Amino acid sequence: ETGVTQTPRHLVMGMTNKKSLKCEQHLGHNAMYWYKQSAKKPLELMFVYNFKEQTENNSVPSRFSPECPNSSHLFLHLHTLQPEDSALYLCASSQVFLGGREVSPLHFGNGTRLTVT
Amino acid sequence: AQTVTQSQPEMSVQEAETVTLSCTYDTSESNYYLFWYKQPPSRQMILVIRQEAYKQQNATENRFSVNFQKAAKSFSLKISDSQLGDTAMYFCAFMKPGGYQKVTFGTGTKLQVIP
16 A cells, blocks of 8 residues: 555546545645646646645646645545646645754655546 | 756666766755656656755665755766666656745656666
8 A cells, every 4th residue: 555545546527527536645744735747847736735724726727626624635626627637636745844954755646647528 | 936957858778777867956045955756657756865955975775876966956866777667757856945845846857778
């Protein structure tokens, strides 16, 4: 079992559908992230939840809606997506240390390959 | 804002040989962290190696080592004794400490290890 689990692994949806991506981390971390990975582009940070509070929203369209019910679970709710939203969506977690130099790297899941038709 | 540049979209290396992947970055920060992540076909991004900017000594992890040149803002990854399992996308990443991990990634280098 990996430290960060994402479901589903693949998702095909029409532009009028509503679906959700799920992420669960078993590492005891206090921060969770959604990244979008498109071909030949750097990973794009979409959302960050730090201590269950959303601390970052990188100008993501409202058709993407995150939810973090607790520090172990993160969802990305999708509705009325566009074909250009087709990508690999990666979830990550890390431990945030308040103050000091200690740093935890990101731990990633296997991603959800999303295709919007 | 930070930028990370990987100028080699694709590379190949013979099994058991050594290969170096290049990465440059731009920042005005003096304290930061650099990482190399590997993404095999399974798609999971795996941390390969990390370097703290305040440490002069280059990090090493078994067959993986880095050449960190802070003044030149260069952070290359050397893979020795390449193995078939090293075939993957490799991403260079920059991170400022403090708060949650705000990481800037490069566009990646696709490495193919040839038997």
